[in-house]
Amino acid sequence: MTINELLPGQKATIIKINKGEAARNRLMAMGITPGTSITILARHPFRGPVTVDLGNNRMAIGQEIARAIEVKPQ
Amino acid sequence: MAIIFIGQPNTGKSVIFNSLTGAENIVSNYAGTSMEISKAEVDWEGNKVIFYDTPGVYSLHTSDQAIELVNKLFQEEKIDLIINVVDASRLEVNLALTLELLEFSHPVVVALNQVDLAENLGLKIDSQALAGLLGCPVIKTSIHSRQGQKELKAVINSYLATGITGIKRSASISCTACANAGSCSNCSMGDDIMERSQRARIIAEQVVDTANNKHYGWLEKMQTLIDAPFPGVFILLLVGYLGFVLLLKSIQLAEGPLTALLQPLNHYIAASIKSLLSPGLLSNILSLAIPEGLIVPFTIVMPAMLMVSIIMALLEDSGLLPRYSVAFARVGSLVGISGEAVIPLSLGFGCRTPAVVASRMITRERERFIVITILSIVIPCAATLGILTSVIATFHVSPAIIVATMLITLVVLGLILNHLLPQEKLFVCELPPLRIPTWGNLLNKVKIRFTGFFTEVLPLLLVMSIAVRALLESGVLEHLYALEGISRTLFGIPAEALVAVLVTIFQRYLAPLILLHMTLTPREATIAIAMISLSLPCLPAAVMIIREIGARGLLKILGMGFLTSFIVGIGLNMVLPL
Known part of the structure; x- marks a missing residue:
């Protein structure tokens, strides 16, 4: 399952980031790392960004990245 | 002597830089305000001290324009002291960069900024324990109440007075954290971002008390509305x-x-x-x-x-x-x-x-x-x-x-x-x-x-x-x-x-x-x-x-x-x- 499939309010743990090394490193440095618990705050319509809570840190993630982040729902 | 301010985006580097140097850098509440390195030469109690304010970076090992600028500064200038501005309300993600900076040979001082904001979020941070785990001074600062300004100045003074030995920092992170992470070989963290992130999480868990009540004021309510x-x-x-x-x-x-x-x-x-x-x-x-x-x-x-x-x-x-x-x-x-x-x-x-x-x-x-x-x-x-x-x-x-x-x-x-x-x-x-x-x-x-x-x-x-x-x-x-x-x-x-x-x-x-x-x-x-x-x-x-x-x-x-x-x-x- 990937982030873009989660619904608002759902909690999940990041398992894997299916992106090239540069993008993966950038995401991990921003705190989007495997093992991190996330809560979906909102999904913007028309395949817009997904906003997530990473423990006091809010991030908006575009669809292309959201599709690449594998998660395990909690 | 040269002091560099480094921190992740939107941690308040430029505010601290401005208040210490009297400079007028643009400060905003969003990531990526400073895309250039600002330099301020200050007469610091009889000594010439150069301060550098850098654009926010998440890690020095990824690649973007801001990181290239910071890395270039490290190559071209002799930096004596790093002031790592850390956002207390987002400690875990910020500490990943701190751990990276501690791998450098330069002494590091952590300015634990926005502590008031962290407290509003119900987070209480044990700065002494954090200093112990990181092996470097940690000073609580706040943009609004100007908390920590004196202490930060005192640390710079002590550094000026005693040189590199004035601020002791261990060559690596305290092994308490590593032992918990189960990945310590005398703290050989390498430059793996993921490993550092995991260690940052463990340190944050040790020093942040989340049992406090989260203050949910009108701004937070407004934020919930706007973010939907x-x-x-x-x-x-x-x-x-x-x-x-x-x-x-x-x-x-x-x-x-x-x-x-x-x-x-x-x-x-x-x-x-x-x-x-x-x-x-x-x-x-x-x-x-x-x-x-x-x-x-x-x-x-x-x-x-x-x-x-x-x-x-x-x-x-x-x-x-x-x-x-x-x-x-x-x-x-x-x-x-x-x-x-x-x-x-x-x-x-x-x-x-x-x-x-x-x-x-x-x-x-x-x-x-x-x-x-x-x-x-x-x-x-x-x-x-x-x-x-x-x-x-x-x-x-x-x-x-x-x-x-x-x-x-x-x-x-x-x-x-x-x-x-x-x-x-x-x-x-x-x-x-x-x-x-x-x-x-x-x-x-x-x-x-x-x-x-x-x-x-x-x-x-x-x-x-x-x-x-x-x-x-x-x-x-x-x-x-x-x-x-x-x-x-x-x-x-x-x-x-x-x-x-x-x-x-x-x-x-x-x-x-x-x-x-x-x-x-x-x-x-x-x-x-x-x-x-x-x-x-x-x-x-x-x-x-x-x-x-x-x-x-x-x-x-x-x-x-x-x-x-x-x-x-x-x-x-x-x-x-x-």
Whole structure:
């Protein structure tokens, strides 16, 4: 399952980031790392960004990245 | 001695840098405000100390423009001390960078900033335990209460007094953390970002007490509303609309009194020039151009720049700006721009000159160029819209054709630019907590952004106004009437109307006025006004473009503007029924 499939309010743990090394490193440095618990705050319509809570840190993630982040729902 | 401030985006580096050095750096409540390294030389109790403020970076091992700048600084300058500004409310993610910095051979001091914000979130941080785990001094600081300023100064003093041994830091992270992580081989963390993140999480868990009550005030409630797609998008649109109305009103209010105030001065200047120079072309040009070159900047550009600086500062400091980026990300992506471009583009409907300044909020160079190009060529300002409407009414032009032509041009131009200047499609944006802007910061920003009016905008507009007047007075444009045949064949309009199109180079809002005095068929008027509406930036906007992205950038935009205008003319001539 990937982030873009989660619904608002759902909690999940990041398992894997299916992106090239540069993008993966950038995401991990921003705190989007495997093992991190996330809560979906909102999904913007028309395949817009997904906003997530990473423990006091809010991030908006575009669809292309959201599709690449594998998660395990909690 | 050199001290460098490093931290992740939006941690408050520039505020601490400004308060320690007395410098005036732009500070905002969103990531990526400082895209340059600021340097301040300070006489620090008899010693010369150089402070560097750096753009926010998440890690020094990933690649982007900001990281390259910081790494270059480390290579070129001898850095003695690193002040790592850490956002206490986002400790875990911030500590990953701290752990990375501790791998360097430089001593590190951690400024644990925004502790008040962390407390509001119900987070209590044991700074002593954190210092123990990291093996470096940790000082709690706050932007609002100025907490920790003295302590930070004391640490720098102690460093100055005792040199590198003054601040002891272990060669590696305390093994308590590593043992828990189960990955310690005398702290050989390597440079693996993921491993560091995991260690940061373990340290954060040890020092942060989350058992406290989260303070849920009106700002947090507002944030929840704005961050939801509904009603968030509508609140943001409303705020944007209010900004637009404020901008238009301030220009309208200022224009009359300022013109009246400048009138006697302008009469005096014109009379002085005429009495000093013998009658002729030069006297004519200067006596018209200099007063013109003063009226427009003072009556339109100055109030607009001032108001836009205030609106921008408010949006930035409150944390609303990145929210535009998110809410309008999808719409913007259709023409290759991010959501925050909505702000300069909508301000452009008021006046494009300050909108060019507002495009500064877009930190990605290529995207900024796309936004300025769209602003210059497609977006009609209030003055243009007014005259456009009168031309539409006078010649019975179909507004639908004009609007459709503009929309098609917007999308096509956006797609072409997006294709020519490919951008990273990976959208990740941090959403900082909403905050009340502080007066001090607001005034500081407006001051920094507005000083450019007197030093750059005014002189440049004066020079360009003389050049334009010289061209108009010389009668060069009249030779273009000979192009009747070409104009009729290509665009289906008389050469006279083509000249009106070319006049847009100088004064976009003058061009439709010229049209009003001609006898044109609805078809001819439609083509001419569409070509004018989709052409070039007006003179003040052009000056602002030079200031913001340089003369080369302006030349590119002018080239594209001409091309767009001609293509629109040819296209409509082919499509519209005779």
